[in-house]
Amino acid sequence: MNRTPILVIVGPTASGKSALGLALARVLNGSIVNADSVQIHRGLDIGSAKATLVEQQEVPHHLIDIREPEEDYTAGDFVRDADEAIRLIGTRQRLPIVVGGSGLYLRSLLHGLAPELPRSATVRDALRQELDRLGPARMHEQLAAVDPRAAERIHERDTVRVLRALEVHRITGHPISAAQRAHGLAETRHRALVLAITARREDLHARIQARSQAMVRAGLLDEVRALLDSGVSPDAQSMRAIGYRHAVEVLVGGASADGLVERLARDTRRYARRQRTFFRRQLAARWLCGPMASGATARLARAVRESLSPGAALCDFVRLSPGWPDEDQALAAGPWSGEGIVSDADGAHLPAGECPPE
Incomplete structure (x- = not known):
């Protein structure tokens, strides 16, 4: 295990994780390590809600704008680059704060890359x-019939991952999600405190709607048009991301621009649901119901500092981390205030002071 303590902040799109990361970085002398697969790419700014230049100057950011938009970037690349960024931040006596919503990146960073599952060119061609x-x-639909968990988190238009999951099932007779779930239980690679921020369903949906409108008004179509004009293929990995594939559908596929905001908001809501499901099942996170109440950031920063101090048990933090990891439950806790219900990653509500089961 890498003994450098790190803070990891995850959450669905538009939950406020970036703002929370910045707020804690200011208080805790932290540096941000980006774990968003779209912000890796140069030129993809509007659709990825990338940190502004002012924010990047105020708080050091790593792994933003490190690849051209036509370049692929894998979970293995991310683990290598994130490990180096964490090491570098530690040498500067700052706290590494990993912030993002790309589940595969985060699971690979914390637990390592999953063992390679079998492949078959014959099955793949079929x-x-x-x-x-x-x-x-x-x-x-075929995937949903044999591996509902994988189908729940993989969008039907992500045909690369759909076919890969079906390939594994046809070769092994077992769902790919079972192997991935087992891998998620592997020993952690870092001494990490994982916070997951969420919000009431109606609040999150309202934020997603507003964010979708703001992206389109800010020039998402113009941004994607410039990328395509510069030679970026509409089939590039970066162009398959939410927002970018919607713009490509308008600019290349003939979809109506009038319904762009609604299509973008609809698919972002679905993605946010898959994110929350993934984080609940794959990461041992402490859940917070945002937004933060007045004064809560300072209390949270103190709790993080104490939890990551030498000799502290990370589970001590649950005394101060209320939240509701199951999005199908009513989010009744309200803005996080540093008091109230605590929860473990499996959704069991724990008495104050108890640690989650090992």
């Missing part, structure tokens, strides 16, 4: 032929 014949929706 699946591609089925995709051409049946279309993405029918292939996603």
